[in-house]
Amino acid sequence: MLRLPPPAGAYIQSEHSYQVGSALLWKRRAEAALDALDKAQRQLQACKRREQRLRLRVGELQRERRALPECRRTPKEPQLLSGGQ
Numbered sequence: 001m002l003r004l005p006p007p008a009g010a011y012i013q014s015e016h017s018y019q020v021g022s023a024l025l026w027k028r029r030a031e032a033a034l035d036a037l038d039k040a041q042r043q044l045q046a047c048k049r050r051e052q053r054l055r056l057r058v059g060e061l062q063r064e065r066r067a068l069p070e071c072r073r074t075p076k077e078p079q080l081l082s083g084g085q
Contacts, residue, residue, distance in 0.1 A: 020026070
């Protein structure tokens with residue numbers, strides 16, 4: 001009996017543990033990873049902008065809060081001085 005050799009490339013499926021695999025599959029995975037990275041970077045930038053806006057708003061509110069008690073103290077102080085004498 002004559003034995004025919006296997007077709008070209010038929011024996012190179014998972015022959016080696018260091019086999020890379022399909023280049024198209026790795027390209028799709030790399031593109032998906034890059035897309036996910038891009039999305040995460042956009043979200044990070046949006047979060048940083050939001051944090052900056054909130055920090056500015058908190059600073060404004062703290063300055064307003066510090067300014068209000070000073071306005072309230074000035075009318076009360078003359079009353080305390082005149083009432084104590």
